[in-house]
Amino acid sequence: MKKTLLTLALAGIVLTANSCKKNESSEVKIDFTQSYEDAALALSTAQKNYEAALATNDPVKIEAAKKELQAAQEKYVQSKNAYVAEGGTVKTEYENYLTASTQVLGATASEAISNVVKGSDSIISGKVTTAVENKTAEVKNKLNAEKAKISEETKKTVADVKASADKTKEDFKKSADETKKTANEEIDKAKKSLNNLLGK
Known part of the structure; x- marks a missing residue:
């Protein structure tokens, strides 16, 4: 009788262990x-x-x-x-x-141009001229990080905008509208591309 009870107890332990393993x-x-x-x-x-x-x-x-x-x-x-x-x-x-x-x-060109335009806006509104250097460094660092993805034409565009940032505040006032228009067109293209990708 003891032997039978012991066998049943062991069988119960084995079944419980197997059940736990399956659950785990x-x-x-x-x-x-x-x-x-x-x-x-x-x-x-x-x-x-x-x-x-x-x-x-x-x-x-x-x-x-x-x-x-x-x-x-x-x-x-x-x-x-x-x-x-x-x-x-x-x-x-x-x-x-x-x-x-x-x-x-992959569409980083519009983003880089947008950063430059924001820098132009802050200069036009009369912020300290060090904003020019900060924004120029920001664009340069971004281009270095993303250069494997950006085409030669985009690099030239950003370099041209960077050169413009080194000019006087007066030069920015004259060319800001044109720069913003170009950048907005690029941004609109990126947005349309994004909407097309997402099926909107």
């Missing part, structure tokens, strides 16, 4: 799925934030939204790889978020 593995699977879906949602949200930032024409907001979108892209790719390694199937809708965001981030 299924929980890990759910975690990978949730992580993948959360990363895709964050990527979609970051795209919308970037689009909203572009609409403000504020270089600080655009840069912050761009960094958020790049971070969301990296997180999505990491989560996707882990999810696929665990046997998950990639969703086309989520991959479209990644493709669209990659194309959007």
